[in-house]
Amino acid sequence: MARGRPSKKQHIIAVASQLFAKYGYQGTSIDLVVREAQVSKPTVYNNFPSKQALLQExxxxxxxxxQALYQQLLTTDTLHFSEKIxxxxxxxIDNPVALAIYKIHYGESHKLEESSVLLCRQFELQLTQCCEQILIEAKHNAAQRLAIISIYKNCLLNCTLSAQIPPSAAELKLHLQVLGLTVVN
Incomplete structure (x- = not known):
């Protein structure tokens, strides 16, 4: 029976991921996960003692x-820094589950345990650190790095979270050029 547990656990996580992406944290109940995953409530609770534990997983x-995606991108030498970012x-923004984490973090963190909030922050921090690394390699100073990351975060992530159409890569690169942020020091 131990062989079935990992696949059941992964199935529960996959279903819960879709539900968190669609309904958010508060809108996703364990009962909904049970129903959509077509498993028993004890099966869910045997794998995840709480909804928080499921979210944390x-x-x-x-x-x-x-992290795997970021490491792969950091080793790519053929792209301009703005293309990498x-x-x-x-x-x-193409990953509904990752977007759900941001939505839950920004909109529902007051409902989360501190450990869940810290995981959300860690998820966001690794993106920022990857952007920082790309910009350091492109020889941008701290002020330029802050400006570039802020522009991308606002234009892409925040637009998407607000159900607005984000600008294209070419439009963002043009914004950076207008601000003089594509020049390498």
Whole structure:
């Protein structure tokens, strides 16, 4: 029976991921997970003692997946720094589960345990650190790095979270050029 547990656990996480992406933290109940995953409530609780534990597992999985993507992108030498950063944010906004983590973090963190909030912050921090690394390699100073990351975060992530159409990579690169932020020191 031990062989079935990991697959059941992964199935529960996959279903819960979709539900958190669609309904948020508060809108996703364990009963809904049970119904949609077509498993028993004891099966869910045997794998996850609480909804918080389920969310934390989901955030941890997404953090590992994102880290692998970031490492791969950091080793890519053929892209301009703005293309790398745009790619990072595009990957994020194309991933409904990652977006759900941001929505829960920004909109529902008051309902979360501190450990869940810390995992959300860690998820966001690794994106910021990856952007920082790309910009350090492109020889941008601290003020330029802050400005560039802020522009991308606002234009791509916040637009998406607000249900607005984010600007294209070319538009963002043009904004950076207008502000003089594409010049390498």
């Amino acid at each position: 989901l955030i941890s999985e997404q953090t590992v997946l994102a 745009h790619h990072l944010y595009q990957q994020l």
